[in-house]
Amino acid sequence: MISVSTAKALVKQHVPLMPAGQVKLEAADGLTLAEDIKAPLALPPFDQSAMDGYAFRFADWNGSPMKIEGEQAAGTAAVNTLVTGTAMRIFTGAALPAGADTVVMQEKTTRDNGLLTITDEQLVEGTNVRKVGSEVDKDVVAIGKGTTLLPAALGLLASMGITEVPVYKRPQVSLLITGNELQTPGIPLVHGQVYESNSYTLRAALQRAGINDINIIPVKDDPDQVESAISSAIGSSDLVLLTGGVSVGDYDYVVGAAGRAGIETIFHKIRQRPGKPLFYGRHSKGIVFGLPGNPGSVLTCFYEYVYPAICAMMGKDFEQPVITAVLQRAYSKPADLTCFVKAGYDGKSGVMPLDAQESFRLRSFAVANALIKLEEGKTEYLAGEQVEVHPIPM
Numbered sequence: 084m085i086s087v088s089t090a091k092a093l094v095k096q097h098v099p100l101m102p103a104g105q106v107k108l109e110a111a112d113g114l115t116l117a118e119d120i121k122a123p124l125a126l127p128p129f130d131q132s133a134m135d136g137y138a139f140r141f142a143d144w145n146g147s148p149m150k151i152e153g154e155q156a157a158g159t160a161a162v163n164t165l166v167t168g169t170a171m172r173i174f175t176g177a178a179l180p181a182g183a184d185t186v187v188m189q190e191k192t193t194r195d196n197g198l199l200t201i202t203d204e205q206l207v208e209g210t211n212v213r214k215v216g217s218e219v220d221k222d223v224v225a226i227g228k229g230t231t232l233l234p235a236a237l238g239l240l241a242s243m244g245i246t247e248v249p250v251y252k253r254p255q256v257s258l259l260i261t262g263n264e265l266q267t268p269g270i271p272l273v274h275g276q277v278y279e280s281n282s283y284t285l286r287a288a289l290q291r292a293g294i295n296d297i298n299i300i301p302v303k304d305d306p307d308q309v310e311s312a313i314s315s316a317i318g319s320s321d322l323v324l325l326t327g328g329v330s331v332g333d334y335d336y337v338v339g340a341a342g343r344a345g346i347e348t349i350f351h352k353i354r355q356r357p358g359k360p361l362f363y364g365r366h367s368k369g370i371v372f373g374l375p376g377n378p379g380s381v382l383t384c385f386y387e388y389v390y391p392a393i394c395a396m397m398g399k400d401f402e403q404p405v406i407t408a409v410l411q412r413a414y415s416k417p418a419d420l421t422c423f424v425k426a427g428y429d430g431k432s433g434v435m436p437l438d439a440q441e442s443f444r445l446r447s448f449a450v451a452n453a454l455i456k457l458e459e460g461k462t463e464y465l466a467g468e469q470v471e472v473h474p475i476p477m
């Protein structure tokens with residue numbers, strides 16, 4: 084069995100980067116740039132007024148009223164030229180007339196009989212003018228490779244007239260749900276059956292990570308069926324997640340079947356709770372996680388291992404932010420395991436372990452917003468101690 088830190092390092096070391104491709108801006112939210120994007124034009128593309136007011140040449144203004152001549156509205160293609168010594172009516176976003184270099188906002192003026200008096204004491208040359216290229220110059224890198232595209236970045240790209248971007252693709256995911264005892268919600272249970280819930284948890288968690296190409300396949304606890312399900316899933320997806328069947332029971336076939344399907348084992352079993360029997364393997368076509376079937380283990384392993392792996396596949400430099408907070412009550416754990424404890428984090432300084440931590444249950448997880456990482460080698464944590472907190476990432 085390996086430690087949590089070794090397991091995390093191995094996940095990172097063996098994660099493949101998804102191929103890059105051009106994606107329409109509308110579909111690029113949350114994806115990561117595979118190349119630098121250079122500005123195809125200067126932004127703003129011309130000197131612009133930042134205010135509704137009057138444009139003039141600062142050197143022409145001697146404090147006396149100026150004649151108002153002409154008007155420049157936003158979107159006007161014609162280049163109006165300022166008559167020397169006059170001011171031109173102008174609106175926010177409009178191109179500065181040729182010859183003007185300064186704009187006074189209309190609230191800081193008075194207007195009488197076609198004459199403009201400027202009352203703005205602070206005015207200097209260039210006030211309220213957005214200079215051409217002041218946001219970004221043509222041909223310089225506007226957004227660098229490795230940037231994850233969030234709403235502002237998408238807006239910036241659109242403002243440069245860009246319609247498609249080179250990004251790392253999202254992985255296609257197969258969910259292989261093993262277990263003869265599982266029944267689909269909506270169908271009455273017979274004794275010994277339980278409702279299948281892991282696919283609901285994982286589908287939602289994947290969708291929140293931006294992944295929608297998810298194929299869910301129920302698989303019987305049969306070595307040949309598990310093997311052929313893994314073989315076909317690895318051929319058609321980049322990431323295969325199995326749930327159940329990774330422990331030591333007579334019907335736990337996942338690890339052996341993965342080997343026969345050509346998956347190289349990177350690790351199996353971590354000194355952690357929950358999720359001790361986690362399996363991680365790789366193939367030239369993708370990676371495989373065998374998530375321990377208990378619903379709480381599935382989700383903990385998703386947040387701690389699968390989600391970082393997905394980020395890395397998509398070119399995101401995912402590092403768990405190191406947040407510490409004060410433990411609000413004492414907590415005991417086995418010495419030989421790292422424990423991930425479902426918790427309520429107040430977002431500032433305090434974190435409260437929740438009741439009912441067993442991995443077969445989800446009630447505490449359903450209201451948790453964080454996992455506390457309690458290190459191996461220690462059994463008793465006291466109220467008031469600083470502990471590492473992993474906010475649930477999505």
Ligand SMILES: Nc1nc2c(c(=O)[nH]1)N[C@H]1C(S)=C(S)[C@@H](COP(=O)(O)OP(=O)(O)OC[C@H]3O[C@@H](n4cnc5c(N)ncnc54)[C@H](O)[C@@H]3O)O[C@H]1N2
Pocket residue numbers: 260261262264265277278279280281282326327328329330331332335357358359360374375376377378380442443
């Ligand atoms: N002798 C030992 N037994 C077990 C050990 C061990 O070290 N020695 N480890 C325990 C731990 S820890 C875990 S975690 C589980 C993991 O077992 P498996 O991955 O083989 O999972 P299953 O046995 O198939 O299922 C465990 C549990 O979860 C329920 N389950 C499974 N899939 C689903 C699903 N899709 N939806 C809802 N519930 C599901 C299943 O019915 C079982 O109750 O092994 C321990 N045993």
Ligand code: MOO
Pocket residue numbers: 355356357358359360375377379380442443
């Ligand atoms: O490690 Mo298991 O996930 O505790 O139940």
